Amino acid sequence: MNRKQIIEQIKSKRSFLCVGLDTDLSKIPAHLLDTEDPIFEFNKAIIDATKDYCVAYKPNNAFYECYGVKGWESLQKTIEYIPENCFIIADAKRGDIGNTSNYYAKTFFETMNCDAVTVAPYMGEDSVKPFLQFENKWVIVLALTSNAGALDFQFTTDTKGEELYKKVLRKTAQWGTPDNMMYVVGATRAEGIGEVRKIVPDHFFLVPGVGAQGGSLEDVANYGWNQDCGLLVNSSRGIIYASNGTDFAEKAGIEAKKIQEEMAKILDQKGF
């Protein structure tokens, strides 16, 4: 999916919501555990219930890999099930030397047929560039993350007064373009979103941390908005675990719709 198509989806669905599929066997409704592939059954119902309210899905690989081969099967089936008009993000946080990153890019863009993959920047240019060689595919670079540990290294200020996350933005923006690169910017650091927006005015941001992690949608929109909306705001637990009863999908749909309606208001206010 290319940039133009993402923007069209945001406009037509009146939503910039990404639903995080962090599907955990210990949290899904008990009645699904007897099915052949409980993770896929859960995801299928969640996707059916939320697909009209979101423009993207983001399965986090860790939750699938921890079940080994069986987990990758569930992941692959889930990705195949996601409707064509939804952007698919593999939240995998990969990154290795060039030759190896090339295989990760093939994994997520060819084998798994995702639209985007999250990538950690620590290993520098040759670890990121192989992901940029695929048409209409996206690399989403970790810039400013939503967790407490972000403070350990991302705010380290260099001798020129530049914080590491800003250097990551400035340098990586030279490797890709706003048509094949996005950034992870945590909603828990609202003012940071504004700082990021100054450095990369045109890029889309993937914003985790709204909901369970405590970030505010309004702040995200205030600080992160650009002429193309420029935001994919993720919610995982707040939607997919809204209920752990037989009504889990219905309740997930209700939560997704609530966020979509808030987003529609923002889009209206912005005249988008």
Add this chain to the structure above:
Amino acid sequence: MNRKQIIEQIKSKRSFLCVGLDTDLSKIPAHLLDTEDPIFEFNKAIIDATKDYCVAYKPNNAFYECYGVKGWESLQKTIEYIPENCFIIADAKRGDIGNTSNYYAKTFFETMNCDAVTVAPYMGEDSVKPFLQFENKWVIVLALTSNAGALDFQFTTDTKGEELYKKVLRKTAQWGTPDNMMYVVGATRAEGIGEVRKIVPDHFFLVPGVGAQGGSLEDVANYGWNQDCGLLVNSSRGIIYASNGTDFAEKAGIEAKKIQEEMAKILDQKGF
């Protein structure tokens, strides 16, 4: 495998070699491609031919994941096939927010039964700590990598004059101990290895970059040695692709033996 057992293996095998299983269908001998699981068949023969000369194996996940479910099957079978007296490193370069890293830790330590996993430090403490909660399991933090892109961020000097890779060492060393944490230090930066050794005198290093990437074993031993040897030196392509004929395993064994003999000399010189 714990630290004491690693040291015992180094002493008895007279080797601190790690064989990297970066198994690539486009590079393995043609006659294996007709088998049911060519990657596993290749790895099995490589392991049989090299197991007396190395103390560790390091499959790099990218090379398996790019074949999806089938690739994970090959990886799992490979890990199960590695002899008990060899240390198994999942070179996966993971790292995510705490709750998610916990699932990656389960993936590699419980589901896959590896001894160690490589982890990227960008997301800080809560992304690394979940990997440290497993007895006799290891996290190997990326410190100074062997690739060109290492120069982009790892050498960024902060206002106190400390380079990022040194800050990573100093901080992460407070989260783990030399009994559950190692560091990736590239052989292509021999003097850097000496700098790293000053900051973390007691930790083991996983050193990629000898062989195809151009690093020298002698330099690595000169700069990186500590009282327990403290080194696991990896070679991948130089060993596993020594031949692409039917003699591939035999040739891999010969290459591994050559490195083991160099290592035995170093161990003798050091009186280890």
